[in-house]
Amino acid sequence: MRDRILAAGERITPQRDLIAGVLETAPRPLSASGLYEAVARLDPRIGRATVFRTVAALERAGIVEQLSLPGERSGYLLCATVGHHHHLVCQRCGKVSDLPEETVGPFFATIESDHGFSVDHASFSVYGTCAGCSARLV
Ligand SMILES: [Zn+2]
Ligand SMILES: [Zn+2]
The missing domain is CATH 3.30.1490.190 (Ferric-uptake regulator, C-terminal dimerisarion domain)
Structure with a gap:
């Protein structure tokens, strides 16, 4: 995962590493709040705003994608x-x-x-x- 972040010309921060790891191992795309809950279980010190800001940065870097899902929801995913x-x-x-x-x-x-x-x-x-x-x- 770290090499994907580096390859995109992005800095590795502990938050990026953690959030990318959560998305990489999730069996299904995660909604913004689902992602926050999964991150909070691993590291309760990371706030909601940080999670949203970090996933937005990973999305801009082309590492994370946002997909519209059935039921007018959207989810974040990190593809192989x-x-x-x-x-x-x-x-x-x-x-x-x-x-x-x-x-x-x-x-x-x-x-x-x-x-x-x-x-x-x-x-x-x-x-x-x-x-x-x-x-x-x-
Ligand atoms: Zn199925
Ligand atoms: Zn994909």
């Missing part, structure tokens, strides 16, 4: 994938998986060839039911 990618969001359990750029690359190529539209940037989430939840439904 470094660099630009997309997400699969399970609407049942809230699990988020990375969808690599290679998977969606052909889709963008189709947009460019069919519409003559040159894609500069796209970021999207696909909502549905994950394999684990699907297996439990049968």
